[in-house]
Amino acid sequence: MGIRERLLELKSSLPEQVTLVAVSKTKPVADLMQAYDCGQRVFGENKVQEMAEKYHQMPKDIQWHMIGHLQRNKVKYMAEFVDLIHGVDRLKLLTEINRQAKKHNRTINCLLQIKIATEDTKFGLKKEDAIALLESEVFQDLQHIHISGVMGMASFTNDSDQIKTEFENLKTTFDILKKIHPGMKIISMGMSGDYQLAISCGSTMIRVGSHIFGARHYT
Numbered sequence: 001m002g003i004r005e006r007l008l009e010l011k012s013s014l015p016e017q018v019t020l021v022a023v024s025k026t027k028p029v030a031d032l033m034q035a036y037d038c039g040q041r042v043f044g045e046n047k048v049q050e051m052a053e054k055y056h057q058m059p060k061d062i063q064w065h066m067i068g069h070l071q072r073n074k075v076k077y078m079a080e081f082v083d084l085i086h087g088v089d090r091l092k093l094l095t096e097i098n099r100q101a102k103k104h105n106r107t108i109n110c111l112l113q114i115k116i117a118t119e120d121t122k123f124g125l126k127k128e129d130a131i132a133l134l135e136s137e138v139f140q141d142l143q144h145i146h147i148s149g150v151m152g153m154a155s156f157t158n159d160s161d162q163i164k165t166e167f168e169n170l171k172t173t174f175d176i177l178k179k180i181h182p183g184m185k186i187i188s189m190g191m192s193g194d195y196q197l198a199i200s201c202g203s204t205m206i207r208v209g210s211h212i213f214g215a216r217h218y219t
């Protein structure tokens with residue numbers, strides 16, 4: 001099977017309320033265009049420069065999602081066009097996104113990254129920190145960002161019971177945060193290896209790369 005077949009099969013298997021982010025990091029524009037030609041319009045990248053290059057080369061009706069860990073000094077390179085930033089895990093980053101969005105006279109949608117994995121390598125806010133952020137005065141003053149939901153990454157393990165527990169924790173955290181911030185709609189969880197489990201735990205947005213585009217080769 002090629003990119004087209006894998007993408008179409010995946011799409012037809014998804015419930016209607018689940019958005020598919022095609023994670024195209026490291027892949028050439030020709031591969032992305034195959035997905036585009038089958039109707040895919042949401043693409044995820046984890047490096048700002050790579051995303052900006054692809055943005056300039058590809059049709060303008062694509063929604064670009066930044067899914068990687070983000071440094072503040074990179075925000076300016078995508079503020080003009082990024083549709084959703086998944087990995088926001090600190091107020092200072094949010095403040096910079098707001099500043100850059102304002103320059104372009106737009107509002108940028110963001111997801112709060114919540115730490116659900118037990119490993120300490122994964123980024124993200126604890127539930128309590130996310131609550132504090134949403135209730136802070138600094139946050140209330142940010143007019144050019146919109147917190148659309150939460151994002152999480154499960155532990156790197158084959159133990160599906162553990163992954164399930166982590167996904168359930170993200171759903172629970174989402175429900176709590178939504179009471180404080182009713183504009184939240186998105187739960188971004190699930191990748192190639194665990195998207196079905198994520199959907200059964202309440203995911204509304206999955207980020208799938210290798211299952212569509214094949215294994216990544218890093219040089």
Ligand SMILES: *Cc1c(COP(=O)(O)O)cnc(C)c1O
Pocket residue numbers: 023025046067068153191192193207208209210211
């Ligand atoms: C690379 C990446 C994905 C996609 O991973 P696959 O296993 O290839 O589906 C999803 N989310 C994030 C944050 C990533 O960096």
